[in-house]
Amino acid sequence: MNAATSNYPTSTHWGDFIAEVSDGSVQVVRPADGDANPSPIGQSLLDSQDRGCRIDQPYVRRGYLESQGRSDGTMRGVDPFVAVSWDEALDLAAQALRTTVADHGNQAIFGGSYGWGSAGRFHHAQSQVHRFLNKLGGYTRSVGSYSTGTAQVIVPHVLGVPSLFLQTQSPTAEDVAEHAKLVVSFGGISMKNMQINQGGITNHTAKSQLEGWRAAGVNVICVSPVRDDVADFLEADWWPVRPNSDVALMLGLAHTLHTENLHDTSFLHSHCVGYDRFVEYLTGTSDGVAKDADWAASLCEIDADQIRTLARRMVREPCLLSISWSLQRSEHGDQPYWMLTVLGAMLGNIGLPGLGVGYGYGCIHNYGFAGRHPLPFSVAALPQGTNPVSDYIPVARIADLLSKPGQTFPFNGKELTYPDIKLVYWAGGNPFHHHQDLNRLRQAWSQPETIIVNEPFWTATARHADIVFPTTTSLEREDFAWGGAELAGSPMHQALEPFEQARNDYVVFSGLAQRLGIEEEFTEGRNEREWLTHLWQQTVKRAAKANVDLPAFDDFWQHGARVDPESIPAATFVLEAFRADPDGAPLPTPSGKIEIFSET
Numbered sequence: 001m002n003a004a005t006s007n008y009p010t011s012t013h014w015g016d017f018i019a020e021v022s023d024g025s026v027q028v029v030r031p032a033d034g035d036a037n038p039s040p041i042g043q044s045l046l047d048s049q050d051r052g053c054r055i056d057q058p059y060v061r062r063g064y065l066e067s068q069g070r071s072d073g074t075m076r077g078v079d080p081f082v083a084v085s086w087d088e089a090l091d092l093a094a095q096a097l098r099t100t101v102a103d104h105g106n107q108a109i110f111g112g113s114y115g116w117g118s119a120g121r122f123h124h125a126q127s128q129v130h131r132f133l134n135k136l137g138g139y140t141r142s143v144g145s146y147s148t149g150t151a152q153v154i155v156p157h158v159l160g161v162p163s164l165f166l167q168t169q170s171p172t173a174e175d176v177a178e179h180a181k182l183v184v185s186f187g188g189i190s191m192k193n194m195q196i197n198q199g200g201i202t203n204h205t206a207k208s209q210l211e212g213w214r215a216a217g218v219n220v221i222c223v224s225p226v227r228d229d230v231a232d233f234l235e236a237d238w239w240p241v242r243p244n245s246d247v248a249l250m251l252g253l254a255h256t257l258h259t260e261n262l263h264d265t266s267f268l269h270s271h272c273v274g275y276d277r278f279v280e281y282l283t284g285t286s287d288g289v290a291k292d293a294d295w296a297a298s299l300c301e302i303d304a305d306q307i308r309t310l311a312r313r314m315v316r317e318p319c320l321l322s323i324s325w326s327l328q329r330s331e332h333g334d335q336p337y338w339m340l341t342v343l344g345a346m347l348g349n350i351g352l353p354g355l356g357v358g359y360g361y362g363c364i365h366n367y368g369f370a371g372r373h374p375l376p377f378s379v380a381a382l383p384q385g386t387n388p389v390s391d392y393i394p395v396a397r398i399a400d401l402l403s404k405p406g407q408t409f410p411f412n413g414k415e416l417t418y419p420d421i422k423l424v425y426w427a428g429g430n431p432f433h434h435h436q437d438l439n440r441l442r443q444a445w446s447q448p449e450t451i452i453v454n455e456p457f458w459t460a461t462a463r464h465a466d467i468v469f470p471t472t473t474s475l476e477r478e479d480f481a482w483g484g485a486e487l488a489g490s491p492m493h494q495a496l497e498p499f500e501q502a503r504n505d506y507v508v509f510s511g512l513a514q515r516l517g518i519e520e521e522f523t524e525g526r527n528e529r530e531w532l533t534h535l536w537q538q539t540v541k542r543a544a545k546a547n548v549d550l551p552a553f554d555d556f557w558q559h560g561a562r563v564d565p566e567s568i569p570a571a572t573f574v575l576e577a578f579r580a581d582p583d584g585a586p587l588p589t590p591s592g593k594i595e596i597f598s599e600t
Helices: 040-047 062-064 087-105 127-138 149-159 163-168 173-179 206-215 246-259 265-271 276-284 292-298 306-314 334-347 396-402 438-445 506-513 519-522 530-547 555-559 574-578
Strands: 009-014 015-022 025-031 059-061 081-083 109-112 140-142 182-184 219-223 237-239 319-322 356-359 392-394 408-411 413-418 421-425 452-456 468-469 479-481 490-494
Touching: 009 490, 015 040, 025 040, 059 062, 059 087, 062 081, 087 109, 087 265, 087 421, 087 452, 087 468, 087 506, 109 127, 109 396, 127 421, 127 506, 127 519, 140 396, 149 163, 149 334, 163 356, 173 206, 182 306, 182 530, 246 276, 246 306, 246 334, 265 334, 292 306, 306 319, 319 334, 334 356, 392 396, 396 438, 479 530, 490 555, 506 519, 506 530, 530 555
Parallel strands: 109 421, 140 392, 182 219, 182 319, 219 237, 319 356, 421 452, 452 468
Antiparallel strands: 009 015, 015 025, 059 081, 059 468, 408 413, 479 490
């Protein structure tokens, strides 16, 4: 971008924008050209300049500084902070890392980073901190997500396919409009959630695609305690179920299908295993309780006759069942995703265009709304390297990890042990914002010997740290974005100078790496611009192998890059291939089929 201009393109998880800068600050944020339904969240870029919220220089908690790292952790969030120089803060952090590794091993470090702070491929805080810690010898990591943690565990056991991958292969909105007459949506299809897309989005088209459903005469039933979980223009029927009773409703529907002989026995035989065992539970043979519509009605507070009528309608009309992420964020959250799949199998239309089951509609933009032309190459990002430490936790067990060292816990069929965490390094995200039971988290947060945080703002996490490094926002550095299931990449120009003494995460970790003797391994001899060009060149090479031409970096930096979807062959989704040929395209489950009940 010409230095004389005041317009700087940037990218966020909720869209591409132009920052209009004068007098050293962003005065106006406007959507980039080509976005059919831009998100108002973009205006939050103006608020990110609030000087009172920013961290202006390195700080160390007074008790930690005075005791040289041997202070009372319960004073985190209470002790005042002392401003220190960059060299002093880096020296303190490097010494804490060095001592922790020497005395307790790398498994005593927890590498925390969870959040969508930056859409950039290089200045991605999670990649930065994990790369640094891997070069140092590894760290205890987390797996899964707060958004879909339970689905990520159960779906591979039922369908053999990773949950997040399967969500990118939900029936396309175009196919739904063409082939479906009824959509039963458990958890709704929320428009507000579709403002965002992991890694960025250049064009919000979900609204127009959903309008296509209405124009095609598709009827939607929204099963949710919240009426606004579906757009008004869909004129959906609202079924206000009691929270966390969706599985009971699904079982009531399934019971009607089975007892009235409306289920697809042919599909259940050819594409599924375990239905007989499931029926024992459904009919009450195994426990004496028939899961019929009357039983379901007593739990979900939907009329029993209404449940039976819907079951018959789902057979009579071409039907898509969909499920949002919200249903699995509860106790026994694995059951809704499993049971929806069972219900779809009973209807027998899994794998048909626009029908069957759809996972994740209305959770982020591109799940179900990205079409049939997936990007045929991967976009390069800062490589995190290999973690030599095998210890890990489910991401939402951070409080248990810190407060229960040495205790065992079951997870996904395994017995794991919480390591004894002495040091937490957090860069990107704010666990005091997204974690459950914050009082318990705060108590657990007092246990480690050292907590280091990279953060632009005085969040609760930063206020509960021992060492705080001030970092830049995405408006204060260069990067590029390419979102998940997107066919376009976007340059992110530096619009503002770094706030006060703030530094990029890469500079912070480079300084620590130099002190710990791993600078060359971490930086590979590249500065930040050299990393950007290197990552783009890697992307261009990968695209070329897929017969896609991308521009050179200088051209991309000025104009962005877009891949014509018509140049990409239409994909056959996994469940479509499986339906067409269950023997030739089996699912990667032990049986090769949908596992309603698993013998293994």
